[in-house]
Amino acid sequence: MGTNLAWLGGLNQSRVLDAVRSADGISRVELAAQTGLTAQTVSNIVRRLLEDGLVREDGRATSRGGKRATVLRLNADAYYAVGMHIDPASTTLVVTDLAGHVVARTRRRTPSSQGPGRVIDALCRSVRAIVEEAPAPDRILGLGVATPGPIDTSGAVTPPHLPGWRSVPLREVLEEGTGLTTVLDNDATAATIGERWAGAERRSSDMAFVYVGTGVGGGFVLDGRVYRGGSGNAAEIGHLVVDPRGPECPCGSRGCLETYLAPHAVAAEAARRRGEDAASYERGQARTVAAYRRVCREARSGDPVALEVIGEAGRRLGDAGTALLNIIDVPLLVLGGWGVPHVGGLYREALSGAIAERTLARGVRRVRVETSVIGEDAGAIGAASLVLHSSYSPTVGGV
Numbered sequence: 001m002g003t004n005l006a007w008l009g010g011l012n013q014s015r016v017l018d019a020v021r022s023a024d025g026i027s028r029v030e031l032a033a034q035t036g037l038t039a040q041t042v043s044n045i046v047r048r049l050l051e052d053g054l055v056r057e058d059g060r061a062t063s064r065g066g067k068r069a070t071v072l073r074l075n076a077d078a079y080y081a082v083g084m085h086i087d088p089a090s091t092t093l094v095v096t097d098l099a100g101h102v103v104a105r106t107r108r109r110t111p112s113s114q115g116p117g118r119v120i121d122a123l124c125r126s127v128r129a130i131v132e133e134a135p136a137p138d139r140i141l142g143l144g145v146a147t148p149g150p151i152d153t154s155g156a157v158t159p160p161h162l163p164g165w166r167s168v169p170l171r172e173v174l175e176e177g178t179g180l181t182t183v184l185d186n187d188a189t190a191a192t193i194g195e196r197w198a199g200a201e202r203r204s205s206d207m208a209f210v211y212v213g214t215g216v217g218g219g220f221v222l223d224g225r226v227y228r229g230g231s232g233n234a235a236e237i238g239h240l241v242v243d244p245r246g247p248e249c250p251c252g253s254r255g256c257l258e259t260y261l262a263p264h265a266v267a268a269e270a271a272r273r274r275g276e277d278a279a280s281y282e283r284g285q286a287r288t289v290a291a292y293r294r295v296c297r298e299a300r301s302g303d304p305v306a307l308e309v310i311g312e313a314g315r316r317l318g319d320a321g322t323a324l325l326n327i328i329d330v331p332l333l334v335l336g337g338w339g340v341p342h343v344g345g346l347y348r349e350a351l352s353g354a355i356a357e358r359t360l361a362r363g364v365r366r367v368r369v370e371t372s373v374i375g376e377d378a379g380a381i382g383a384a385s386l387v388l389h390s391s392y393s394p395t396v397g398g399v
Contacts, residue, residue: 012035012037012041012045013045013048013049015035015037016031016035016037016042016045016046016049017049017054017055017074019031019034019035020049020055020072020073020074021074021098021099024073025058025071025072025073026071026072026073027069027070027071027072028042028043028046028069028070028072029069030069031046031072046072052078053075053078054074054075054078054079054098055072055073055074055075056072056073056074056075057070057071057072058071058072058073059071074098074099075098076097076098076099076101077097077098077135077136078098078139079097079098079139079140079141080095080096080097080098080103080134080135080136080139080140080141081095081096081140081141081142081143081144081384081385081387081388082094082095082127082130082131082134082140082142082143082144082180082384082387083095083096083143083144083145083146083190083194083380083381083382083383083384083385083386083387084123084126084127084143084144084145084146084380084383085145085146085147085187085190085377085379085380085382085383086110086123086145086146086147086148086159086162086187087110087148087187087213087214087284087338087379088110088148088159088162088214088283088284089109089110089214089284089285089286089288089289090107090108090109090110090289091107091108091109091110091123091126092105092106092107092377092379092380093105093106093107093126093127093130093380094130094377094380094381094383094384095130095131095133095134095140095384096381096384096385096388098388099198100194100197100198100374100381100384100385100388101198102377102381103134103135104130104133104134105377105380106126106129106130108126109286110162115163115164116162116164116165116168116170119162120168120170120173120174120177121177123174123177124174124177124178127143127174127177127178127180128178131178131180140180141181141387141388142180142181142182142183142387142390143174143175143178143180143181143182143183143387144182144183144184144185144190144382144383144384144385144386144387145170145171145174145182145183145184145185145383145386146185146186146187146189146190146191146379146380146382146383146386147159147170147184147186147187148162148186148187148214148215148217151184151185151186151232151233152167152231152232157170157184170184171183171184181387183386183387183390184386185232185383185386186217186219186232186233187211187213187217187379187382187383188209188211188213188217188218188219188235188237188337189217189219189226189228189234189235189382190379190382190383190385190386191209191211191219191336191337191372191374191378191379191381191382192207192209192211192218192219192220192221192226192235192382193219193226193382193385193386193389194374194378194379194381194382194383194384194385195207195209195334195336195372195373195374195378195382196221196226196385197382197385197388197389198373198374198381198385199373199374202373203221203332203334203373205221205223205224206221206222206223206224206330206331206332207220207221207330207331207332207333207334208220208221208235208237208324208325208328208330208332208333208334209221209235209333209334209336209372210237210317210321210333210334210335210336211237211336211337211378211379212261212262212263212335212336212337212338212339212340213263213337213338213339213379214262214263214264214283214284215238215258215262215283216237216238216257216258216261216262217235217236217237217238218235218236218237218238218324219234219235220234220235220328220330221330222328222330237257237320237324238256238257238258238261238262239251239253239256239257239258240256240257240320240323240324241253241254241255241256241257242255242256242257242260242316242319242320243255243316246259246260247259247260247265257316257317257319257320260312260313260316260317261313261316261317261339262283262339263283263288263289263292263339264281264282264283264284264285264288264292265313266292266295266296266309266310266313267281267288267291267292267295268281269309269312270291270295270305270306270309271291273305273308273309274305292339293342295309295310296310296341296342296343297342299342299343299346300342300343300345300346310343310346310347311346311350313347314346314347314349314350314351315350315354317347317350317351318350318351318353318354318355319354321333321351321354321355321369322354322355322358322359325355325359325361325367326359326360326361329361330367331365331367331368332367332368332369332370333351333355333367333368333369333370334369334370334371334372335347335348335351335369335370335371335372336371336372336374336375336378337372337376337378337379338376338377338378338379340371340372340376341375341376344371345371348369348370348371351369352369355367355369
C-alpha cells in the first residue's frame with residue numbers, strides 16, 4: 001500500500017514544483033525568474049515533471065507580443081496523502097490531493113479511556129479503510145499525523161490530555177500498522193503547514209497561526225519556513241500569560257490564554273454565569289464540545305451571556321495577539337481549528353482592534369487578521385500536508 005516519492009528529491013526540482021503549486025498558472029519563463037534557475041534548467045525539470053504526471057500544460061498565457069508562453073499547472077490528482085488529527089475529543093481522517101483538497105473524510109470519537117494500544121489499533125483500521133476510499137489507493141504518498149504535543153525527536157508523544165499516553169512511539173507503530181510512511185507533528189504546527197499549503201499565494205511567507213481546538217496552540221511561518229523551535233514545540237500561544245492573577249493552568253502558570261479561550265473554559269464560564277454546574281465541563285469530553293458549540297452559536301445569534309463570555313475570550317486573545325506580534329512582527333495572523341467556526345468573526349474583530357491600537361509597529365503597517373481557508377478540519381488537512389511538503393517542498397518544511 002502506498003508509494004514513494006524519494007525520486008522527486010533535489011532542491012531545484014522541488015523549488016520548481018513548489019512554484020507551480022503556489023501559482024494559479026505559470027510559464028517556464030516566469031518559473032526561471034521566480035526560482036533564479038536558468039531557462040535550460042527549468043526546461044529540463046519541467047520535462048521530467050510532465051513525464052512523471054506531476055504537472056500539466058494548460059493552454060497559453062496572454063501574449064504581450066511574440067509567441068504566447070505555455071501555462072503550467074499542478075496535476076493535483078497525481079498523488080494523494082492521508083492526514084490524521086488525533087484530538088482528545090475526536091479523531092479526524094482525510095485524504096487530500098496534491099493541492100490539499102479533501103477527497104475523502106471520516107471522523108469518530110477518540111476512545112481515549114481505552115489506552116494507547118487499543119486506540120492505535122483502531123486508528124490503523126481506520127487508515128486502511130479510508131485508503132480504500134481514495135481515488136487511487138496505489139498512489140498514496142504516506143500518512144501524516146497531527147497530535148497534541150509534546151513530541152520528541154524520535155516520534156514519541158506524551159499528549160497531556162490522553163490518559164495513559166506516555167512516550168508512545170506513535171510514528172513507528174502507525175507505520176507498522178498501516179504500511180504507510182508516517183510523518184508526525186504537533187497539531188497546531190500541522191495546521192499552520194496546511195494553511196500555508198492549501199492557501200498557496202493567498203498566504204504570506206510570514207504568518208502566525210492561532211489554533212483553537214481542545215487546547216490553544218499556534219505556529220509560525222518565518223521567511224517561508226515553519227519555525228518549530230529547538231525541541232520542535234515552539235509557538236505555544238495558548239500559554240502566553242494574559243492575567244498573572246487569572247485561573248490556574250495545568251502548565252503551572254496562572255492566567256494563560258488557554259484558560260479563557262479553550263472550549264472547556266468557555267463552556268464552563270458560560271455555565272457559571274448562568275448559575276449552572278461549571279465543574280462538569282472537562283477538557284476533551286463530548287458534552288464539553290457540545291456545550292462549547294452551543295455557546296458559540298448563541299453568541300452569533302446575540303445571546304447576551306454567550307456574547308459576554310466570547311467577548312471576554314476575544315479580549316484575552318487580543319492581549320496575547322498584541323504581545324505575539326510585538327515579538328515576531330509578521331503581516332498576517334490566521335485563526336483556525338474546530339473551535340473557530342461561528343465565532344471566528346467575533347475573535348477576528350477583537351484581534352484586529354487590539355492590534356491596530358496597541359502593537360508597536362501599527363504606524364508602519366497594518367496586520368491582516370483572517371480566518372483559516374481550510375476550515376474546521378485544519379488539523380487533519382495539515383497532517384496530510386506534512387506528507388506533501390516533506391515530499392517536495394523546499395520552503396514549508398522544517399527549520
